Amino acid sequence: MCRVVDLRQAVLAKNDEAAQVLRTELTARGTTVVNLLSSPGSGKTALLERELLLARQRGVPVAALTADLATENDALRLARSGVPVKQVLTDGLCHLEAAMLGRHLDGWLPGDTRLLFVENVGNLVCPAGYDLGESLRVVLASVTEGEDKPLKYPTAFGLAQLVVVTKTDIAEAVEFDEAAFRANVEQVNPGVEVVLTSARAGEGLGVLLDRALAAGSGEGTHTPVMAGRQHAHGHGHSHGHDHDHDHDHEHDHEHEHAHDHDHDEDHDHQHPHLHTVAQTR
Template sequence: MCRSVDVRQAVLAKNDVLASELRAELARRRTVAVNLMSSPGSGKTALLEGVLRTAVRRGIPAAALTADLATENDARRLARSGAPVRQVLTGGLCHLEAAQVRGHVDAWLPDGVRLLCIENVGNLVCPASYDLGETLRIALMSVTEGEDKPVKYPTAFGQAHLVVLTKTDLSLAAGFDEEAFRRHVAEVNPGVEVLPTSARTGLGVDALVDRMQSVLDGSVPHRPLLAAEHLSVHIYSHPSGHPHPSRHSRPTGNPGPSDHTHPSGHPSPSSHTHPADHTHPSGHPDPSEHAHPSAHPHAAGNDDPSEHPHQARPHETSAPRPA
């Protein structure tokens, strides 16, 4: 008799336990973690550089973890802000997990840091399912991506405490309809604030730091609704003739074993990250001195979910939000 085991369920449950422990550890350190999620090319890194510069200028002790599939380019850019930065190389995996963040908090995060910005991998599918122990979750989208992106990725935008619109200096050229965009955001996350920004002009950067500062000062972030509270389930006909839902509720269950496997059958990504420290270029080690990762079976060099077998099934799931 064969028994079916949902490996993804065990992985997500394990992640939730680790995220809860990490949130408690960050609270003990009096550190607020901010999880920034967007698709590739949204301008997330450029905006984060401005946020870190502003935080440093204001005297807010800030640091950043930035995730990438294969390069340290983003860490080099962010280090120009003067804040401590560490690169997390995922070896081709499309998201960060709580175990990876916890490892860097334990081994690297400088004492006294109050604001930890986590730049997730450019992807709006898998990252939305993984709690990283954050207090503030931000979903970003540029004006060049289309007004309906929030309803295409309801989990990412529906669980955000704040939605940030980037590259607004290109709105006119892109023919962007901000009113329609705001309506779509409200469909999946009623009441969430939408903050327009431009890394090029500086629009909204101070306002974004203000929002982060308010959480540092004890303000409770907007509470997104659970996906099931405001998203209907539509049934579509699969080419095979079997219907399948367009929304999938997140599995529940007990944490899996400590040596759990990733849904693709490979070990959890926490076992093969390749961190590299990047600090302000004033007499500190050059990032080039750090060894680059060896080849990994997942390394595909792009962020397309179709390149990863474990993303073949729809991953629009409801992850627990930060407390």
């Protein structure tokens, strides 16, 4: 008799174990991880830059790790906030994993870091099933992406503890239907909070920071219904295909930076190249 082994579930189970270890270690040192997921071009980098700057102004020790398949553009932008930033290039891998994140944090993350924002690879499919040891999972969607986004990507939105709508300053121009979007989010993730933001106009600025601090202080976070089903029946599979080509054009090409090159070998996948953007804190 042949025995069928679900390799995906085995990989995810291994990741969950690593995520729990990482979560325990970081919580013990007072660090809260916030996992940010979105499609490419959602504007999460622009919003995160504003949130990091606000955290620094408030005196909250924060750091950010951003993952991309290529280029250091996001890290260069985030570094303008003046907080510790690290870029991880995945060389084709479409998501971060807990063990990978742990290796990148080792020896880099400042000991007094209260919040670590992880900007995952721009993708609503691959990263959705991977726990990174976060205490708060946030899914972002811009007003240009369509109100049916939560229905197309039920795993990503269904596991979110906070949903953030970005680029609301152009919502009227693109005829964004807020009520329809909220109804679709509610359908896949009943009770999750939806926050409206605009990095350009300053709408909703500070809410992400406040929710992250609340999660770190032990205040109750939203528990998605889908999370319970995953623990009971294994990890969900998302088969959506993201064809959005919306891009965030808020760029600044004047960067002064230094790079420390390290090569971290990931034997489960490929060999991500680690780039640290150095700046003063």
